[in-house]
Amino acid sequence: MSIASSIKVDESSGITYLNIENDFACxxxxxxxxxxxxxxxxxxxxxxxxxxxxxxxxxxxxIRGGIPVCWPWFSDDHGREKGELPSHGFLRSQVWKLTSSQDTSEGTEIVITPSFTRADGFEYDCDVSLTVFVGETLTVTLQTVNKGLVPFTFNTALHTYFEVENIANVQLEGLIGDYKDKTNNWAIKSTPADYKIEQETDRIHLDAAKSVIINENGDALTRVNSSGHDSIVVWNPWQGAASISDMDAFGYKQMICVETACTQGYSLSPEERHTLTQIIHPV
Incomplete structure (x- = not known):
């Protein structure tokens, strides 16, 4: 398989990286x-x-940061005791392979697939692929296809960490309705009109907003468009970052997670497919 000319392959400490640079982005x-x-x-x-x-x-x-792929469960919602199975599933801790790549007039597209999709906690036959398009926007699409004879239910998310200069100056726009607050025993609360992050935040927004804008210092920085989801998850560990081994104690000041997610159980019939998409628009 030939690799698109905009892609340079690198390897470090046993990990293979695809470095993409075109006229629009790196x-x-x-x-x-x-x-x-x-x-x-x-x-x-x-x-x-x-x-x-x-x-x-x-x-x-x-890896802590970027866009981790959560599949086939979100967090520890796998029906077992916490810690018995890997948090957020088993795709983010295995080696994927590049199956196709191409350069177009609008950017670079790659398709990658995991080594396996059947493991302890998920005993079903399916195909999974991740398509990443790098252009004026970044489009990430996770597709799940049921290749078995019985339906199955799964959860999934694109657990995106966005970089900001200072979380104190960040405001989110576009979220409405109720959310489940993990920091308060999953209490149902109303989304604030003035949405700022001022404490540990771990919320599953049940109104699946199609567009969320990350504002900083009063200016729009990034617009996050989503489809195929039933929830938007917002996370910042706040001072709890100090207890996370692969995160700086003050790292919470430079990040916010706005995640395109299915957290309420999506059922897939044989030969049916589900597509989860997040598009990151620089504003």
């Missing part, structure tokens, strides 16, 4: 975890994805 994808690590549009040369400076990039554990 990006980096790790084949360990099927993980987008960086996206820098050339219109303003601002990094949109946050990557922890303490991220472990040796293949020993999932």
């Amino acid at each position: 990006a980096q994808v790790s084949l360990y975890g099927g993980h987008v690590l960086s996206y820098v549009p050339k219109k303003d040369n601002k990094e949109r994805l946050w990557l922890s400076p303490h991220a472990v990039k040796t293949g020993e554990k999932p």
Whole structure:
């Protein structure tokens, strides 16, 4: 298979990286975890994805930051005791492979697939692929196809970490309705009209907003468009970052997660497919 000319392949500490540069943007994808690590549009040369400076990039554990792929469950919602199965599923801790790539007049497209999709906790036959398009926007699409004879139910998310200068100056726009607050025993609360992050935040927004804008210092920085989802998850560990081994104690000030997710159980019949898409628009 020939590789698109905009892609340079690199390897470090046993991990293979796809470094993409075209007329519109630069990006980096790790084949360990099927993980987008960086996206820098050339219109303003601002990094949109946050990557922890303490991220472990040796293949020993999932990489902290970028766009982790959560599948076939979200968080520890796998029906077992917490810790018995890997949090957020098993795709983000395996080696993926590049199956196709192409350059177009609008950017670069790659398709990658995981080594396996059947493991402890998910005993079903299916195909999974991640399509990443790097152009004036970054489009990430996770597709699941049921290849078996029985239906199954799964959850999934694109757990995107966005980089900001200072979380104190960040405001989210576009979220409405109720959310489930993990920090308060999953209490149902109303989304604030003035949406700022001022404490530990771990919320599943049940109104599946199609567009969320990340504002900083009163200006729009990034618009996040979503489809195929039933929830938007917002996460910032706040001072709890100090207890996260692969995150700086003050790293929470430079990031916010706005995640395109299915958290309420999506059922897929034989030969049916589900497509989860997140589009990152520099504003």
